[in-house]
Amino acid sequence: MKVMVMVKASASSEAGKMPSEALLTAMGEFNAQLVDAGVMESGEGLKPSSEGYRVHFNGSERTVSQGPFAATNELVAGFWVWNVNSMEEALEWVKKCPNPMEEASDIEIRALYGMEDFADADPSGEIAAQEDELRQTLEMQKSSVRNYLFFAGRCQEALDFYTQHLGAKVEFKMHFNESPEPMPADMLQKGFENKIMHAAFKVGDVTILASDGCNDTDTFSGFSLALTVPNEPQAHRVFNALAQDGKVVMPLAKVFWSPLYGQVTDKFGVAWMIMLPDA
Known part of the structure; x- marks a missing residue:
């Protein structure tokens, strides 16, 4: 279940008094515990109500008032916003x-409605x-797309060329023989052990x-996105959609650089790499 955990305002927070370093540190440690436990989904602090507004609704009328607000x-x-098993856990x-x-302060816990409540x-x-x-749609708006180029053994040459002529900056580079996991048998052409497995520039x-x-x-006929x-649910949904009438090159699976990774070519011939961000 999802709950909203609200820190009630106080005289000091309404006055805009910033927390001490000790309090910030303690709250940061608490937030880290929530994240490690997989409980915390989001969390924010609010500025004093003196910097806020209220809009009163009465039929078609809208009345705006500016803070600060009483009470x-x-x-x-x-x-x-926490995702917990029960109100007792929260x-x-x-x-x-x-x-x-x-x-002295107060924290209020309120359960969030789910669509099942409106059945x-x-x-x-x-x-x-x-x-x-x-x-x-909201989750997919948080996604990112990057071009992935394959150079058939000429990657280092390409990196050098782009660095010289385009001012490229190589941010990461790993060769096949540096992989923390052995490559599958017969996957690499002989002599490719020293070639670049992955680079970012x-x-x-x-x-x-x-x-x-x-x-x-x-x-070199194109590139992968x-x-x-x-x-994970979005990864499976997107991967399965792209695989329909397409071709699965590598099924979604856990790899050392991602909790979930797969390759698929869609029905239009566009090659995709679907992955979750590394924790």
Whole structure:
């Protein structure tokens, strides 16, 4: 279940008083524990209500008022969104939290609604499907795409050329014989052990990924798009969609550089590398 954990405002937070170094350190350590436990999804602090606005709705009328707002104990100074197994688990985590204010303070926990809570108002499931589509769209907006070039044994030559003529900066380079895992038998052409397995170089503000590939017989006919997605369900969804009427080159699997990685060529002949970011 998802919960919102709200730090209630205090006189000091409404006055804009910044936390001490000791408090920032303690809260940072607590946040690290939440992340390590896989509980924390997001968390932010809010500026005083004096820098905020409220919009009052009454039918078609909209009335705007500017802070500060009264009833400090009803305001929120910061929040987390946690994914926990139960409200009891959320309570146990809150009890471990350092006092978020220099003075006495309160933290409120509220469960978030899920679409299943609105089942009676959505008997066909159409609204739930729309919400799921919106969620997927939001997740995909966090994705990134990079060009991945294969040079059939001439990668170092290409890196040198781009460095000399384009001012490229090589940010990372690994040869096949430096791989922390042995290459599959007969995958590499003889003599390619010293070739570049993976490299990253920057031209201007764009980072390009590159490799020698596994042999020198493949002609340079294009490139692969490396798509990093935010989570495992999205990786499987995107991979399966691209594989439909296409060709799976390497099924999604855990590799040493990514928790999940696979290669697929779509029905239009575009080569894709789908991966999760390394933790």
